Amino acid sequence: MTNKYYEFFCPVKVIAGKAALEHIPYELSGVGARRPMIVTDKGVRAAGLLEPVIAACEESGLEIVTIYDDVPPDSSTTVVRDIAGIYRQEKCDSIIAIGGGSAIDTGKAVNILVSEGGEDIAKYSGAGVIKHPLKPFFVVPTTAGTGSEVTSVAVITDEAKGVKLPFTSSFLLPNAAIIDPRMTLTLPPHITAATAMDALTHATEAFTCMAKNPLSDAYATAAIKKISQSLLKVMDNPKDVDGRLELAQASTMAGIAFSNSMVGLVHALGHATGAICHLPHGLCMSLYLPYVLDYNLETIREPLGELLLYLEGPEVYAATPASRRAETTISAIRKLRDALHKRCQLPRTLKETGKVTEVQMDQIAEMALDDGSIMFNPKEVTLEDARAVLRRAWA
Amino acid sequence: MLAKRIQPMAFHARRLYVGLMFQVMGRALQAVSEVDEQVQNEARVLPDGFLFEMMVMPDGSKLIVEHTGQGRFRYHGDSAPRPVDLSIQFKHIAHAFLVLSFQEKTSVAFASDRMLVDGDISYAVRMTRILNRLESFILPKLIAQRAVKEYPADLHLPEKLISAARIYLKVATNFVETARP
Numbered sequence: 001m002t003n004k005y006y007e008f009f010c011p012v013k014v015i016a017g018k019a020a021l022e023h024i025p026y027e028l029s030g031v032g033a034r035r036p037m038i039v040t041d042k043g044v045r046a047a048g049l050l051e052p053v054i055a056a057c058e059e060s061g062l063e064i065v066t067i068y069d070d071v072p073p074d075s076s077t078t079v080v081r082d083i084a085g086i087y088r089q090e091k092c093d094s095i096i097a098i099g100g101g102s103a104i105d106t107g108k109a110v111n112i113l114v115s116e117g118g119e120d121i122a123k124y125s126g127a128g129v130i131k132h133p134l135k136p137f138f139v140v141p142t143t144a145g146t147g148s149e150v151t152s153v154a155v156i157t158d159e160a161k162g163v164k165l166p167f168t169s170s171f172l173l174p175n176a177a178i179i180d181p182r183m184t185l186t187l188p189p190h191i192t193a194a195t196a197m198d199a200l201t202h203a204t205e206a207f208t209c210m211a212k213n214p215l216s217d218a219y220a221t222a223a224i225k226k227i228s229q230s231l232l233k234v235m236d237n238p239k240d241v242d243g244r245l246e247l248a249q250a251s252t253m254a255g256i257a258f259s260n261s262m263v264g265l266v267h268a269l270g271h272a273t274g275a276i277c278h279l280p281h282g283l284c285m286s287l288y289l290p291y292v293l294d295y296n297l298e299t300i301r302e303p304l305g306e307l308l309l310y311l312e313g314p315e316v317y318a319a320t321p322a323s324r325r326a327e328t329t330i331s332a333i334r335k336l337r338d339a340l341h342k343r344c345q346l347p348r349t350l351k352e353t354g355k356v357t358e359v360q361m362d363q364i365a366e367m368a369l370d371d372g373s374i375m376f377n378p379k380e381v382t383l384e385d386a387r388a389v390l391r392r393a394w395a
Numbered sequence: 396m397l398a399k400r401i402q403p404m405a406f407h408a409r410r411l412y413v414g415l416m417f418q419v420m421g422r423a424l425q426a427v428s429e430v431d432e433q434v435q436n437e438a439r440v441l442p443d444g445f446l447f448e449m450m451v452m453p454d455g456s457k458l459i460v461e462h463t464g465q466g467r468f469r470y471h472g473d474s475a476p477r478p479v480d481l482s483i484q485f486k487h488i489a490h491a492f493l494v495l496s497f498q499e500k501t502s503v504a505f506a507s508d509r510m511l512v513d514g515d516i517s518y519a520v521r522m523t524r525i526l527n528r529l530e531s532f533i534l535p536k537l538i539a540q541r542a543v544k545e546y547p548a549d550l551h552l553p554e555k556l557i558s559a560a561r562i563y564l565k566v567a568t569n570f571v572e573t574a575r576p
Contacts, residue, residue: 006508
């Protein structure tokens with residue numbers, strides 16, 4: 001018997017498909033919530049994405065008590081405290097977070113504060129600090145990439161101390177994630193591409209890193225198949241509702257996979273690059289993915305080779321000798337990146353971003369080495385290894 | 396019947412082994428921080444007075460070391476002078492035994508949720524690198540390969556033997572000194 005052991009947990013109800021938003025009132029009433037608050041950002045509101053949610057609730061006689069639409073891209077402890085104040089003042093009893101990673105993380109943090117009490121979210125920072133279920137919480141993602149709707153983590157910036165506070169607890173998970181293709185229909189091409197590559201990276205790292213397990217593998221491979229079949233179709237036809245739904249579902253599935261299997265060096269480098277060069281997370285994922293897979297190749301040859309089936313389909317998989325499948329998988333990812341670059345100039349190298357200098361690469365390497373994700377990378381990474389990957393990703 | 400009578404003894408032996416290994420590792424962490432420049436460079440980033448704990452939940456064996464500055468550690472036994480800054484916790488003594496008897500790599504135990512990190516994750520990553528470096532020094536290569544994710548390619552036999560001898564000597568001295576009444 002091997003020592004192999006794993007844990008898998010995802011209690012989030014997924015409500016996905018046509019008219020999914022119209023299920024929100026029923027879901028709220030199912031947990032006895034009658035006074036929901038919406039937490040979102042100005043971009044979501046300006047894109048008109050709140051209207052179908054509000055209309056769906058009003059039609060069922062459920063009033064949205066208040067809307068906070070000023071969540072910044074990097075949410076802070078002050079924002080969380082302010083929103084919690086409004087929640088209490090308006091006597092709300094539930095939260096609906098509508099948006100991308102920042103709005104969802106803010107919703108999670110506000111839920112901690114309004115459920116546990118107090119004004120200072122920082123004191124709940126860390127793993128396992130929260131011991132009780134929180135208020136009813138629903139998430140409507142408006143990007144198809146982060147997977148935040150099914151992860152038990154939130155990151156909030158403490159502006160005063162200049163640090164990012166992580167919050168980890170299964171109680172942060174929403175009661176339900178509502179995946180409606182209407183919410184991603186108007187995403188601009190470069191965000192569609194970057195967020196889908198974020199989801200592809202979540203699934204690929206979940207499938208190849210140290211904490212991989214059979215249940216996460218099933219979600220990861222299904223997510224990769226959906227992305228490879230739908231991403232370019234959606235890029236060519238942004239109003240493709242079915243394709244949008246496929247990408248949104250893939251993002252959630254990849255989120256379920258990586259929240260149970262974790263991620264590796266791509267994320268470690270991406271987090272560092274985002275912090276130092278202020279590049280969007282999805283872009284960093286797309287950029288580093290093939291270079292890191294090259295670096296990990298000999299450690300992950302077998303699982304990486306398996307992914308060829310989901311990326312390129314059974315014909316290519318069958319026609320490729322088993323010994324070459326891992327390399328062909330990396331080539332397929334490079335080919336996808338080239339296609340995205342052609343369609344929306346999504347950068348493939350650090351140089352192409354125009355926002356990274358060669359001098360910053362040492363800083364990125366050093367910061368990446370202290371990132372938690374690196375613990376799950378299948379191959380040990382030294383400072384020199386990280387530098388070498390960055391040099392290859394330069395141009 | 397025999398198995399039932401032996402089981403409590405086996406559990407007791409396992410507890411003793413884990414406790415002893417924590418004592419050795421705590422002292423060895425102090426020793427390696429006095430011997431190895433790479434460990435000192437890693438540890439130097441930790442705040443002075445930083446307390447690191449490795450323990451078995453809920454209240455089992457533990458080791459506590461303090462970063463006293465300049466990349467040096469001091470072993471505090473199993474009691475901390477103040478609340479610890481970083482705690483790596485095995486969920487059960489069985490899991491600690493798997494790792495400390497080198498049947499399972501530390502990185503694998505962490506990836507499989509057999510242990511938890513309470514504290515700054517970047518410091519946990521750093522401490523893991525230090526523990527890996529320590530294990531690479533003090534364990535025979537065949538056993539170290541079972542304990543660490545990747546045995547360092549640049550660690551050659553003469554350096555390993557000299558460093559290991561110095562670490563073991565310091566550990567033994569520390570045992571003798573702390574055993575005095």
